[in-house]
Every structure is written in structure tokens, then in C-alpha cells.
Amino acid sequence: MNDYPQIRHHGGAEGVTGSCHRLQLALDRALLVDCGLFQGQDADGDSAFEQHQVAFSVDDVLALLVSHVHIDHIGRLPYLLAAGYTGPILCSVPSARLLPLVIEDALRIGFTRDAQLIERFLDEVDGRLVALEYNVWHTLLDDARHCVKVRLQRAGHILGSAYIEVDSLERASGKRQHTLFSGDLGAPYTPLLPAPKPPHGCDVLVLESTYGDRLHEQRSSRRARLKAAIEGALENAGTVIIPAFSIGRTQELLYELEGLIHAAKESRWRELEIIVDSPLAARFTQLYRELKPYWDAEAHRLLRGGRHPLSFDNLTTVEGHDAHQRTVAYLASSGRPAVVIAASGMASGGRVVNYLAKMLGDPRHAVLFVGYQAPGTLGNDIRRYGPRGGWVEIDGERIDIRAHVESISGYSAHADQHDLLNFIRRMRKPPREIRLVHGDAHAQAALKAEIDAWAKAAGHHVDVVANASETHPLVTDVTPT
Template sequence: MSNSTIWPKLIHHGGIDGVTGSCHRLRFSADRSLLVDCGLFQGQDADRGDGLDQHRVRFPVDDVLALVVTHVHIDHIGRLPYLLAAGYAGPILCSVPSARLLPLVIEDALKVGFTRDAALIGRFLDEVGTRLVPLDYRRWHALVDDARHRVRVRLQRAGHILGSAYVEVDSLDRSKGRTHRTVFSGDLGAPHAPLLPAPKSPWRADTLVIESTYGDRRHEDRRTRRARLRAAIDRALENGGTVIVPAFSIGRTQELLYELEGLVHAARNARWRDLEVIVDSPLAARFTEAYRELKPWWDAEAHRRLRSGRHPLSFDNLYTVDGHEEHLRTVEYLATTGRPAVVIAASGMASGGRVVNYLKRMLPDPRHAVLFVGYQAPGTPGHAIARYGPRGGWVELDGARVDIRARVGTIGGYSAHADQRDLLNFIRRMRHPPAHVRLIHGDAGPKQAFKAGIEAWASGCGHPVRVTLAHQS
């Protein structure tokens, strides 16, 4: 049998040579396929392309039975406007929490990258709303069941952000009597992350398509990262400075608030109890409100806090900044008064948004601190600050050179991504591990290290496995 007649086939339209732009197509025949995610390219991944034109959807969409969204980060759903513009007219499948959060992300993406026209944005959101099909976790959903194929999908919790899922796809080719189960990991979360249950491995997979963002490293455990967060804030309290935390509006912000509420609640000194925690992002505030509404999907620990009368995402020390003028006043106030505070502002890689104004004012001042809690993609200002800041370097922000005198730190344990051990556990804890593993969504070094780790595990337990790297289609 020739290779051309073996189905299903994997085709990748992003998330190949870097960690953004995830978009993967599973073809069941020449005229039927499933699309998993359709995200924007960012940072160095975007620099490889030809500007905004690289986001245009050039692959065929007539054969796509459905788009499945693993989670609502922009590097997984940001090309949705381009997908619809290319003529895609099918459903958008996602978890119930993701269906609540997705319109917020798309509205913001449209305002930043397309138009400020409220009527136009409203029409697009209405169109997206008619396509959304919220799916409960752990339940099969049939895409097609006819004389040629039976294809069904099931979402399982991925523990990355609220609503995140990995996707199980069962496909039956009736002409050959052959079934195949393909699992797409999406972005897997680290165990013991605040608010979210840890992901559990699927029972089986024939082919596993898995991310490799942190395929070459280990994260700190939760106790260590919480201690380091406390230590960074203690220094700010002593120095009369601000801790600036660049964080994406969804996921990381809410996890940090949860941890900070715990630290403030346990504090025994007045300085900590009076510490201001400022969320300077209207979008993050809207996401936090949505997170509160989605409490049924929180983990058991968070529910214990709620039952004890605490409010992990709405505590007394928490302040939000809304309008632009209030934002500018807050930057100036914290830069000049020496009032200790923690500011959480987007974007997570300091590539835009309100956090840039804080960095421009505070990076040259040693009283302040910048604390990174997530992956900093090469080519972003966040990557430059994290790399050169500890040695007294500089970074370019809004076209100007800014010297870095503030303390710069990174807490890897707050990454929303699984580390190498967690990724390997996802595979080896399957009752029936895959015969084929396809690595996506990672830089070259982590991919190769993760590939070696999988092959070493497989060799050690006598499980035959073929590990391949995604390539441009």
C-alpha cells in the first residue's frame, strides 16, 4: 500500500519551528479533515514570516468538518478571523468554559489587529457565536457517521488555563475497516497549578501529537515558586519599589492572584497585609470576572478556600485599573512615591500593552523589580530583559533604548506549560501508549531533548515508538 493511501494524515500549518501559531489538520480522506487550533504567530516566529500576510489562511477549508479549539490563548485561536475570511463555514468546537472566554479574546484581537469599528466587531462576534459548539469534558461528540467514515471527538482537561483541553479523535474508515485514535495535547499544564485540576493521561492513543515547549527542562515545585514570589515581594517592600509582573490576561494573571491572596492571607506583618496588588488590564479584569463565574471548573483546593469564606480572585488588597488616564497616573504614582506594590499587566512577553509603560519608567531604577512567570519567546522584549537584565544590560522599548537597573528574576514554576517530566508522564502513564509521537509547538533544542527522552523511555520499557518532528506543509 502506498503512503498516499494511508489515512488519517497529519498536516501542520503552524506550531512547527517555534511555540506559536498552532494549527494542525487531521485528514481522513481527500475531502474530509479536522482542524485543531488556528493561532497567530508571535515574537521570533512572526519575524520569520512576511508580516500580517503570514496569518492569511492559504490551505483549503472546504474539506474541514470542524475546528476544535484546545484553549483560547491567541497563539491557538488568533487566526480565526482569517479562517472565516477564507470561507470556513463549519462549527467551532470547544469546552464550555472556553466558549465563555473565546469571544473576549477574539474581541481584543480584532481591536488590536483589525479594526476599532464596534459595529464590525459586533457582527463578527455574532457570527462566531452562531458557530460555537460547547462540549462537556469526557463526552464523545460525533462529527460524521455515514457509509464512509465515523469520526468523533472528545475533550479532556489539559490543566493549562481554564477551559483548556486535549483532544481525542476516533476515526473509522469503513472501506478498510480500520480505526485510529489520534490525540492532540494542545498545551498541557503543570501539575499542582493554582485553580486547575492536573491533566490525566488518556487511556490510549495510536498517534500522539504533543507540544514540546519545555521539553528540555524541569520547573520548580509549587512550594519553591511561592517562596520565591514571597521573597521578590519582600525585597520590594524593603526597597520601597514595585514588582512588575508581565502576564497574559488569561490564565497566568488569575493563577498569580490566587497565589497572592494566599500569601496576603497568611501574612503576619502589616506591610504585607497593606500591600497593593494591581491588575492594570481591562481585558485581564474581564477574564478574572469570567473566571469567577466559572467556579464549577475550579479544582478541589480552590473550592475549599471558597467554602472557608475566602475569595481568591476578589480580595481586599486587589485593585483594577481601567481607563488609560488612570493607567498613566498609576505608572507615575508608583514610579515616584516608593509605595510598594505588585503590578500585573499584559503582555506576558512585554511585546506591547500597558506593561511597557511600567517598564520604560521603572527598569532604570534599582528599587523596582521585574518578575517573569512564563515563557519568553526569542525576539520579544521579555526575552531580552530576562537575558540581559541580570547583567545590567538594556532593552529596546517603543523604539528607545532603556537601561536595565531594576532587579530581574524568573520563576519557572509558574509556567502554565508542563515540563519535560510532566510531558513524559503524559505518555508513559497511558495504558496503551502510542506507536507514533509527533512533536509540535517547541523550539529546536527542547524538541530534540524531548525526542531523546521519549526514545530512552520507550527503549527502556521495550515499547516500539516512532518519534517525528512536525514539518512545514
């Protein structure tokens, strides 16, 4: 089979994590888009180390293109380099600043705490990074066989996130294809970030579908619910625990909380302590502050008005482990209202687990989920069983859930079904093929049905592929090692 370009998946085709997609330009030439870790139900339990090994060929990979720096999109980078990948790592300018922090954290957790080894690896990564400005075509390859250009456009998911356009020309046949990899698309009105704008069009679209089966709350509604959850903490003298990823969600929440405190008239709001208990989140927040040129117009209006949405008086950061333990013990027993934002976002590890272990059994406290909770994670179990008076197990101990549990979908950094459809509908040249990835089976099926219905009504012929296996369609002449 010599009909190139072709797409194959090394993760993320049938689940929500582990995104890794290959654009095969020829038998001996390919691009790789993202290389992420598997998490939650997608992870293979005791065999996770083997699952993350790069068992596909990297000899033909010309470049790794990074959509954004969440761990489920770049977490397999150490494995990729260990497998022998020697090419460049292309990403946006903000992502080039953020990526080393994510990889350093991943190395410390999953590989080694040897500072010298980590420093050597980070130096290696730094030497490979190629930072690209948004909306500018970059020529990746131009020779007698191919001309390949890539362009990054704002995706509105986290700072630095991009959807990736690849324009490829095979000179011998004259065949040209415009392939678009969505990465993770953000929802409109995401704090700090401009909403993604679709391109003129593409031939093939690889589209995320995390929330392909549902709609989010509006921003006004989610702010009201966030405020109500905190009002409950103020009334009950309890803590609102918010599991949140260190990059993206934490900064968006700080932005919203600063707005609520600024608008509040009651003194108890003015005195409410907002605690970020994550050294990594604190470092990311500092980088977010330094990357103000990439904020949206609304955030810049606040800055011009003297507001500092990521640095305000009520904000406290917990650094060391001893300080973390003291904070957990104090909030669990003191009766002082507070909001704690701590990683991880799915409560699958990190400092937030210690807060949950101490506070889930106390009705004074609340747990507020503001993002996707993958099946198989502690966060998903608490979200499912908490409202029913159920229980979870943490570190071998059964804990009855007496704390209030609530979810606010409007804070998702992912586009919902309506937003995903709009991304397609607003292209002047709709794709002839759409491959749905980064979503569970139900989400992909629901989104496929909506796209099919739209295409039929609009008179467009669009081939929508859902739940593609990791190796379909295969490039049969390239055998995984």
C-alpha cells in the same frame, strides 16, 4: 498517496506559536485543531499580515477543534473565516465563554476598532460555537464513509483548556485510528485547575514540547521566591512588575498572592496593593469567578472557608487609559510598594511596556517573569540582559536595566519534561507515533531523546517525529490554495 488519516501542520511544528494542525481523514474531509497567531521569533516581522493569511484549503474542513483560547492557538480565527471556513467551532464549555473576549481583543488590535464590524463578527463566531462537556464523546460525523467522534479532556493549562481525542473509523477499509492532540498541557499543582490525566491510550499523539528540555521549580519553592521578590519591593519601596497574559497566568498569580497575604503576619503585607492593569484581564477574572464549577478541589475548599482568591481587599483593577497613565506615574515616583500584573506576558506590547519604560532604569523596582519568554520579544531581552547589567530599547529609547530581574519557572502553565514524559508513560496503550510540536528545536530534540530512551527501556516501538516541517507529511492530493 491514499493512506488516511494523515497529519499536516499549518503552524506550530517548528516553533512555539502559531499552532494549527490538520487531521486529513480523506481527500475531501479534514479536521482542524487550533488556528493560532505566530508571535515573537516565529512571527515574520513586516510580513506578519501575509504570514497569518490562511493559504491552505478550508473547503474540506468539517470542524475546527479548539484546545484553549490563548492567542497563539486561536488568533488566526478571523483569517480562517475570511478564507471561507463555514463549519462549527468546537471547544469546552468554559472556552466558549472566554473565546469571544479573546477574539474581540484580537480584532481591536489587529483588524479594526469599528464596533459594528466587531459585533457582526462576534455574532458570526457565536453562531458557530459548539460547547462540549469534558469526558463525553461527541459524534461529529456518522455516514456511509466515516464515523468520527471527538472528546475533550481537561488539560490543566488554563481554564477551559483541553486535550482533544479523535476516534475515526473508515468504513470501507475498517481502519480505525485514535489520534490525540495535546494542545498545551498544564503542570501539576497549577492554581485553580486539576492536573491533566492521560487517557487509556492512543495510536498517534501530537504532543506539545514547550518545556521539553527542562524541569520546573516545585510549588513551595516558587511561592517562596514570589514572596521574596515582594519582600524586596517592600524593603526598597518599589514596584514588582509581572508581565502576565490576561487569561490564565493573571488569575493563578492572584490566587497565590491572596494566599501569601492571608498567611502574612506583618501589617505591611496586609496593606500591600495588588494592581491588575488590564481591562481584558479584569473581564477574564470575572469570568473565572463565574466558572467556579470548573475549579479544582483546593480552590473549592478555600471558598467553603470564606476565602475569595480572585476577589480580595488588596486587589485593585485599573480600567481606562488615563487611570493607567496616572498609575504608572504614581508608582514610578511615589515610593509606595506594589505589585503590578499587566499584559502582555512576553512584554511584546500592552500596558506592561509603559511600566517597563518608566521603571527598568530604577534599582528600587523589580521585574518578575513567570512564564515562557519567546526569542525576539522584549521580555526575552530583559530576562537575558537584565541580570548582566545590559540594556534594551523601548520605543526607540535605550534604557539601561537597573531594576532587579528574576524568573520563576515554577509558574509556567506548561508541563515540563518530566510531566510530558509522565503523560505518555501513564497511558496503558502507548502511541505508536508521537509528533512533537509547539517547541523550539532544542526542546523538541531533548524531549525526543528522553521518549526514545523510555520506549527502548520499556520495550515499546514508538516513532518520534521532531521538527516536522509545516508541510510534512503532505497530503499530496490536497494542494494549498
